[in-house]
Amino acid sequence: MTRFAIIATPLLALTLAACASTGSNQVAQAPVAAPITPVYSAPLVASPAQTTQQALLTTSVSNGFVDTAALAQMSAKDSAAANTAQFYALQFGRPGAPRAWTGDKGTTGSVAVGPYVRVNNLDCRDFTHTVKIGGQEFVKKGTACREQNGNWTVEKAAA
Structure with missing residues (x-):
């Protein structure tokens, strides 16, 4: 065989192989996924906002955070404002x-707290809650501790 035949034979074979495909010109298409529909469910663990809201509703000034004489004169709005400030x-x-x-009707108050102190594996703080009603001032001092569920309870109260 000549050099020309040695080079031309493989080229001719490749050319004929490329033209020999006689199948249909169908193109395979990848499967199409259906749109994903989101599933909404309640969270398994309460979010910080939910925990705060729940604790705010259960940490009540009527549980020893405000002087009882002042509490007897406070309206529902007074108690709600005092409770929120206390929490x-x-x-x-x-x-x-x-x-x-x-x-x-002019009822005001303020809550001052001390630093966090760890007592029996709970976070505790001293507090002073002052309420002013009709020119009279009521002061309640004590120590409150945060329970595992987020509620604050008065552990020790002073006059």
């Missing part, structure tokens, strides 16, 4: 920085 002061307040609140 947020205990939960997030800086030591010595009072959190003020305003209720109905």
